[in-house]
Amino acid sequence: MTLKEELSSVLSRVAEEEKERSFGSWWFRKLKLGALSLYVGNGQREAVEAIGVFYLCLPSGLEIVLNNFHYAPSITRGVISVSRLYEDGFINRFVNNTIQVFRNNMVYFSAIPRDGIFEIDLS
Structure with missing residues (x-):
């Protein structure tokens, strides 16, 4: 579903x-x-x-x-606000054409570019 x-x-x-x-x-x-x-x-x-x-x-x-x-x-397509993530204590780093989202030195997810929009990599 x-x-x-x-x-x-x-x-x-x-x-x-x-x-x-x-x-x-x-x-x-x-x-x-x-x-x-x-x-x-x-x-x-x-x-x-x-x-x-x-x-x-x-x-x-x-x-x-x-x-x-x-x-x-x-x-x-859902949208997650980078500034809201930041307010909640997440750090966003741009690394090798991806956005890596961290909190407490742990990577929560990476976002990869697709059709001009960064999407969470669910693989």
Whole structure:
């Protein structure tokens, strides 16, 4: 199941109320339709359906807590803010055309360039 399908499945279980709920590694608050939008690179507006916390499990077995996670089902590639990672104590190093993300002298993940965007290397 893809991230988008899993999120859609979780959100479909929640009634239209704005209650705070917890589903395993997700914690979110569903938004009213049209309450918030994200603007993407082509200038298009995409509706945000929920805001919350997402626990990103990495191939290394390590986990990063992404606070203030915005879920917009029409956006197919997730974005992680480098400045937010820095605020949370992570160090970002550019090494051999990759970004290596460290905390406490441990590499959490590397991001590799793909189509002009750095993506987390999940291999």
